[in-house]
Amino acid sequence: MRGRQMMALVRKDLRLELRTRETIVAMVLFAIVMLAILQFGFGTRDDDLTRFVGGLMWVTLAFTAVLGVGRSYVAEREQRVLDGLLVSPVPRTVMLGAKAIAIFLYMTAVEVVVIPLVGIFFVKGPYWDAIGWIAIAAVLANTCIALSGTLFSGLALFTRARDLIFPVLFLPALVPVVIAGAGATHAVAGGPHDMSEWRGYCLFLLAYAILFSLVCVATYDAVFDD
Amino acid sequence: MTPSSTTDGPARIPGQRAAVIWGTIATILVVASTIGVFLIAPEDADQGIIQRIFYFHVAIAIASLVAFAVACVAGILYLRTRSERWDDVGEASIRIGLLFSVLVVITGSIWAKASWGTWWVWSDPRLVTYLIVVLVYAAYFVLRSSAEDDRKMRYSAIYAIAGFASVPLSFYSVRVAESFVHPVVFTSSGANMPGTMLWWFVMSQVAMIALFIALLEVDLLGRRSERALRRLAMRLESA
Numbered sequence: 001m002r003g004r005q006m007m008a009l010v011r012k013d014l015r016l017e018l019r020t021r022e023t024i025v026a027m028v029l030f031a032i033v034m035l036a037i038l039q040f041g042f043g044t045r046d047d048d049l050t051r052f053v054g055g056l057m058w059v060t061l062a063f064t065a066v067l068g069v070g071r072s073y074v075a076e077r078e079q080r081v082l083d084g085l086l087v088s089p090v091p092r093t094v095m096l097g098a099k100a101i102a103i104f105l106y107m108t109a110v111e112v113v114v115i116p117l118v119g120i121f122f123v124k125g126p127y128w129d130a131i132g133w134i135a136i137a138a139v140l141a142n143t144c145i146a147l148s149g150t151l152f153s154g155l156a157l158f159t160r161a162r163d164l165i166f167p168v169l170f171l172p173a174l175v176p177v178v179i180a181g182a183g184a185t186h187a188v189a190g191g192p193h194d195m196s197e198w199r200g201y202c203l204f205l206l207a208y209a210i211l212f213s214l215v216c217v218a219t220y221d222a223v224f225d226d
Numbered sequence: 227m228t229p230s231s232t233t234d235g236p237a238r239i240p241g242q243r244a245a246v247i248w249g250t251i252a253t254i255l256v257v258a259s260t261i262g263v264f265l266i267a268p269e270d271a272d273q274g275i276i277q278r279i280f281y282f283h284v285a286i287a288i289a290s291l292v293a294f295a296v297a298c299v300a301g302i303l304y305l306r307t308r309s310e311r312w313d314d315v316g317e318a319s320i321r322i323g324l325l326f327s328v329l330v331v332i333t334g335s336i337w338a339k340a341s342w343g344t345w346w347v348w349s350d351p352r353l354v355t356y357l358i359v360v361l362v363y364a365a366y367f368v369l370r371s372s373a374e375d376d377r378k379m380r381y382s383a384i385y386a387i388a389g390f391a392s393v394p395l396s397f398y399s400v401r402v403a404e405s406f407v408h409p410v411v412f413t414s415s416g417a418n419m420p421g422t423m424l425w426w427f428v429m430s431q432v433a434m435i436a437l438f439i440a441l442l443e444v445d446l447l448g449r450r451s452e453r454a455l456r457r458l459a460m461r462l463e464s465a
Contacts, residue, residue, distance in 0.1 A: 151388060155381050159372040168368050169385070172361040173392050176399035208395050215391045219384045222305050226377075 002094050009090070009098030014105065016075055027068045027110045034060040035114070035121055049122040053189050054182035057118045061111065061141075062178050066167045068106045069149035072099060073157050082157075086224055096150055096220040104146040111138050123189060130188040133198055137184035140205035144177045147212040154223040180204045239450050245443040252440035255433035259426065267426040276340035281430040283333040286326045287356070289434035291393065293323030294363070296442075298390035301383035313379040316386050317370065318445035322438055324363045330356050351397075358396040362389050 017023055038056050042049070049056065076082035085095060115134060119127045149170060156166035184201035187194045263281040270277035300316035303309070334353045335345050348354060366385050373381045 148388075151384075155369065155384060158377060159369065159381070161372055165368060165372050168365045172358060172365055173388065175358050175361070176392065176395045179399040204395075204399060207398075211391050211395065212388075215388050219305070219387055222380055222384055225380060 002091065005090050005094045006098045006101070009085075009095065010101045010105075012081075013072070013075075013098070013102035017102075017106075023068055023071050024106055024109050026071075027064050027106060028113050030067050031060050031064045031110055031114045032117065034063055035117065039121070048124040050124055050127075050189065051186070053118060053122050054184070054186035056122055057114065057185055058141075058178045058181040060114065060118075061107070061138075061145075061181070062171065062174050064110055064114075065103075065107060065145045065149060065174070066170060068110070069103055069145070069153050069170065070156075070163065070166050072103055072106070072149070073153055077157060082224075086226070092221045092224055093217055095224075096154075096216055099154075100143075100146040100150045100216075103149050104142050107142040107145055108139075111135075111142070119189075127189050130193065133188040133193075133195075134185050137181060137198070137202055137205065140202055140209060141177050141181040143209040144205055144212060145174065147209060147216050148173050148177075151212070151216050151220065151223070154220065176208060177205065180208070239447060239454055241443060241447050241450055245440070245447045248436065248440040248443045252433065252436040255429070255436050259430040259433040262426045262429055267423055268420065270423075273341060276337060279333050279337050281427055282434075283330060283337060285427070285430040285434040286333065287330045288431060289438045290323045290326035290330060290359075292435060293319045293326060293438055293442075294359075294386075294390050294393060297323065297386040301386035301390075304379060304383040305387075308379075310379070313382060314446055314449050315442070316382060318442050318449075320363055320366050320386060320389075321445065322441045324360065324366075326434075326438070327356055327360045327363065331360060355397050359393055362392055362396070365389075 035056065038059065039049070042052070073082075076085070115131060115138065119131070152169040152173065153166055156162045156169060159165045180201040184198050184205070187197040187201065259281070263278055267278070267281070269275060297316045297319035300312045300319060304312035304316060331353065334356065338347050338350070338353065339345050346353065366382065366389060369385055370378055370382050
């Protein structure tokens with residue numbers, strides 16, 4: 001029953017996105033612009049930025065996540081969908097799971113474009129064989145982003161200046177994910193593969209996802225307890 | 227006895243006695259540990275006088291974590307009971323914990339300048355971790371100031387819990403593949419310092435935790451006094 005409710009809510013988010021194509025397209029364009037800006041921000045015309053690739057990619061993805069997650073509750077807020085959801089017999093944890101899955105899918109769609117682009121823009125040398133390892137780290141990082149993003153965007157939803165509040169809440173919590181994502185990417189793309197380092201960062205991302213899922217499940221009921 | 231009591235003598239606010247007791251204990255301990263650290267504890271053969279900042283730096287760091295843990299527990303208790311008392315404890319604890327964390331970053335930076343010749347070392351996981359912790363808990367007050375009434379307390383409680391969950395994650399994330407340049411005093415095999423130094427470190431630690439409790443009691447007393455005054459003003463207006 002809960003699984004069906006959750007899938008119905010995920011389908012609702014995806015259908016809205018497919019009809020308007022606002023969020024994912026904007027996220028992808030934003031990520032590409034960010035990558036270009038970061039290159040100019042380095043103030044160098046060095047052809048080989050391989051050693052910075054982890055940082056470049058995950059800073060871009062973190063800011064893209066802020067943009068996408070921040071927009072993920074727009075329909076709920078502006079079209080009063082949330083009022084309907086709150087009075088319906090849908091448990092809050094199902095709403096949490098559905099929103100987290102939708103954010104996870106948005107981030108995955110962006111990364112399908114961004115990860116190869118990062119390779120083309122910034123990496124000299126053998127990179128493509130590392131894509132699979134980076135994708136695994138990205139899946140774990142997306143889970144972390146989706147869980148913390150769902151919780152913090154829920155908290156920011158009814159605050160004054162919510163568009164400003166959300167990044168202030170979300171980005172500090174995302175710092176460990178950026179550190180681990182960049183570390184895992186660097187371990188396999190920044191030079192010779194260091195799989196033990198990659199494994200360490202991936203385990204950390206897994207621990208983050210487990211811990212935040214517990215925090216979300218324990219507290220999400222109270223977020224919409226109006 | 228409540229402030230509105232009509233018995234003789236000045237009215238007492240609940241918690242006044244605890245604030246006085248803890249304030250006295252904290253003052254005695256902080257003065258004693260400061261004297262001990264600067265006048266009695268032996269000087270470190272390698273680092274000289276700058277090593278003495280360690281007694282306060284580490285003690286304040288641990289006290290700040292205690293403060294954040296108290297705020298997390300208060301957050302859980304608020305969500306269970308919806309009692310304003312736990313919201314007060316949570317906010318006051320984070321306020322003091324944040325102040326301590328800023329002091330940790332400042333004292334760490336002074337130590338870095340003396341020991342490594344630079345104010346900030348990005349490869350030092352502990353300094354970077356504390357910077358992240360400061361950012362996480364500074365956001366608590368931004369959230370609190372932009373929510374209202376019941377939501378303010380509810381969101382603060384949730385954020386205090388989520389914030390405390392992110393502390394060990396921040397600690398661990400910067401350590402996964404870092405080379406440690408920070409001196410490690412407490413290892414799995416015990417404290418890496420002589421007995422006299424350890425004794426004064428424990429004394430400083432107890433003093434900082436007592437200081438946290440004293441500041442918490444004073445903060446809570448201030449809130450209770452404010453509420454009592456407000457109630458009194460309302461009674462006078464309606465009389």
